[in-house]
Amino acid sequence: MFSTLSTWILSIAGIICVSVIIELVMPSGQMNRYIKGILSFVIILVIIMPIPKLLKSKVDMSEILDYGQIEVDENYLYQVNLDKLSSLKDKLEENADELGYKNVTISINADIFSSAFVIKSVYVDLSQIGISENAPHKNIIEIRKDLSKMVAENIKIEEEKIYFNE
DSSP states (O other), rough: HHHHHHHHHHHHHHHHHHHHHHHSSOOOHHHHHHHHHHHHHHHHHHTTTTHHHHHHHHOOOOHOOOOOOOOOOOHHHHHHHHHHHHHHHHHHHHHHHHTTESSEEEEEEOOSSSSSSSEEEEEEEOOEEETTTSSOOOOHHHHHHHHHHHEEEEEEEGGGGGEEEO
């Protein structure tokens, strides 16, 4: 199929080249018009001649457009997901700091080896927590609720998948 197509294209290119050379050699006059008409007719015949053959045969587009197998670059995918994970972690820790909770460490458990980046769970370490001076005084249960709500809103995860270490 591909060889037939390439032969057809080469035939078209060849007849056009021959017609250009003939037009350059021919002197201007009445005979030039007749030869241009004949060459135009031959070019049209060369273009449409294989069309009936193509319509009768079954065309396999995969043979014409064979790109081979498409493979996912796993190293790139891993790096993109790792960067996304690191960015989310930094954003969550920054948001906790804005709420007035210092030294909160957040770890995100996600599948970074697949193309679908899915967060499985989040771990919040409160063992080194410090509360800023201008933040209202809250007990550990209220702090957990605040942080749990903040994490759930930022990364769209259920609060049941957020675990705390105190």
